[in-house]
Amino acid sequence: MKVPFLDLKSQFREVEQEVLPMMKEAMENALFIGGPQVTGFEEEFGAFCSSKYCVGVNSGTDALRFALLAAGVGSGDEVITVPNTFIATTEAISQVGARPVFVDIDGDTYNMDVSRIGEAITPRTRAIVPVHIYGQPADMDPILEIAQQSNLVVIEDACQAHGALYKGRRAGSMGLAGCFSFYPGKNLGAYGEAGAVVTQSEEMADKMRMIRDHGQAKKYYHDLEGYNGRLDAIQAGVLRIKLKRLEAWSQARRQNAGRYNELLSRIEGVTVPVEPGGYRHVYHLYVILVEDRDALQDYLGEKGIATGLHYPVPLHLQKAYAGQGYEAGAFPVTERVASRVLSLPMFPELVKEQVEYVADCIGQFMEKR
């Protein structure tokens, strides 16, 4: 049996009756940048995130960059985040002129270890960027409390967590801003690059609207230098069509995760994801931990099962950050996790037989060891 890592082709079959006429209409009306699809999507996604404002941008990386800039984070500032994330999180921090400062992750949820934040705060710290990794929110209450006590802003990296919940609150809605990616493989994915920032602050929203559009609120009147970082109309149209289905897709992901949990937790040596009480994980990625990860990945590959590694090298050990002075051993939990993580096939259209086949193959491999 073949089990792909994700299956965007079958998802397309579900939406094509709506997507193709929408694209045709955009071209017939020559409406490509801005316009009613973009404002419509911003309203709908803002409401979905329980946030007053939503600003569409052209990637999750831009969402992070623009949120940091609008919050006034810049040169000489330090921003606390985690080494277990995609490099876009720290690229955004560095590219506004600030320095990423890492804290280790929690060994159960793989999210920021909130007990480590205090020791990372210095007089230069301006912000905390928690990452809701794999689709599960970070422990936001202590993060927000520490931020308030130390006068720091919180920018949520919710790029993997569309629709996730923390104690009844939507991922992205709790900090000063929440940043989303709609890269095609995300739980809510465009047919190209796209992203958005949600916020409860009108001032932040106004600033980010200017930053995404060359620093102008009125055409050719530039209050500041900005970027070309707008969301385009066709992507917004695709996202509106898919947003209507997102809740059903999240439920399907959760059902598949439940099946995996049930089957894999019986196998000795496999650690399944933990969802603490009061959290709603949306399983952008279904990540297990195993000792012999590389051999298991090869074995599953031979059985026709595609898997991924998120992430094999923690950011503090990447060449790009060699100049920062971090050494192996600096973040032991992250390093331990990085050498053991394996992301299994996870998408809404995954069927029961495929989940069972993946679990069976993992069982066979673990028995043989």
Ligand SMILES: Cc1ncc(COP(=O)(O)O)c(C=O)c1O
């Ligand atoms: C945690 C995280 N942050 C940021 C990004 C950047 O998003 P994008 O690829 O849309 O720029 C991604 C996705 O790629 C991500 O997974």
